[in-house]
Amino acid sequence: MAITAAMVKELREKTGAGMMDCKKALIEVDGDMNKAIDLLREKGLAKAAKKAGRVAAEGLVxxxxxxxGKKASIVEVNSETDFVAKNDKFIQFVKDIATTALASNKSTVEELLNEKYLDTETTVQEVLNSKIATIGENMNIRRFEIFEVENGKIAGYIHGAGKIGVLVAIETDSDSEEVFTLGKDIAMQVAAMNPKYISRDDVDQDYIAHETEILKQQALNEGKPAEIVEKMVVGRLNKQLKEVCLLDQSFVKNPDLTVEKLIKETADKLGTEIKISKVVRFEVGEGIEKKEENFAEEVAKQLK
Structure with a gap:
């Protein structure tokens, strides 16, 4: 039986499932609408789609x-509630996604969703839909990154039982265990201090211009004379850059050292060069607007 666009549209409206999933279901059951609905429900696709509108801002990294230690992946998988994020099956699922991502060499979530889940013939998307149907909450793989170095090590750190995750790529010719220890310390630094840049060389000029203008207006609003405002802005900007640039930050384990000095001391000790080439920090739910629930209001609405 020929599957028309109208049939796919009707099935989408009845189930809320994706267009391609609807088309595949109709083809599989030879156009029988009721059987297609059942098939989508069996696969968890219809149920998953109905939950897709809910905000998933909890989860794990x-x-x-x-x-x-030459290659690593970091992933964030979201759920609706922290209760689910603490579930052993969800925790294992996130670990499996990190493993799948590392082996995939994909660069987008869409590509990752179409990858085979671990060593199975099932795709990541199909396993995700199954988890949604079983657990009863909306979940999504929000983001991931893959790091790789030829000479050096990658260090990682997970903080707060999976609420914050960090990867740090270190370029060096040394294979010393001290390189990995240094990387771990820097990863902890990034988790705690959340720098925007590795060094001042990485700071984009738009950021500099924007912050300079804000600091200038602040100084003028404070009534500072125009002739000294420029010098004040330079001083305040330098202070700010020390906070947002990793290498300029005070080392959390020893505030007498900057991160840059810590790296130099380790490099001098090992007789080699050490460079932080890449850093990524994922914090669960950052940037996601969480819906504020008011239970009393919800009950009142139901009673009207």
Whole structure:
């Protein structure tokens, strides 16, 4: 039987499932609408779609690394509630996604969703839909990144039982365990202090111009003379850059050292160069607007 666009549209309206999933279901059951609805429900696709509008702002971050420490992945998987995020099956699912991402070499979530889940013939998307149907909450794989170095090590750190995750790529010729220890310390630094940039060289000029203008207006509003405002702005901007640039930050374990000095001391000790080439920090739910629930209002609405 020929599957028309109208049939796909009707099935989408009845189930809320995706267009391609609806088309595949109709083809599989030879155009029988009721059987297609049942098939989508059996696969958890219809149920998953109905939950897709809910805000998933909780969840976990996890990392996965190769044994040689040359390659690693970091992923964020979201759920609606922290209760689900603490579920052992959800925790294992996030670990499996990190493992799948590391092996995939994909760069987008859409590509990752079409990858085979671990060593199975099932796609990541199909497993995700199954988890949604079983657990009864909306979930999504929000983002991931893959790091790889030729010479050096990748260090990772998970904070707060998976609420914050960090990867740090270190370029160096040394294979010393001290390099990995340094990377771990820097990853903890990034988790705690959340720098925007690695060094001042990475700071984009738009950021500098924007902050300079704000600081200038602040100084003028404070009634400072125009002739000294420029010098004040330079001083305040330098102070701000020390906060947002990783290498300029005071080391959390020893405030007498900057991160840059810590790296130099380790490099001098090992007799080699050490460079932080890449850093990524994922914090669960950052940037997601969470819906504020008011239970009393919800009950009142139901009673009207």
């Amino acid at each position: 996890d990392i996965c690394m190769t044994e040689d």
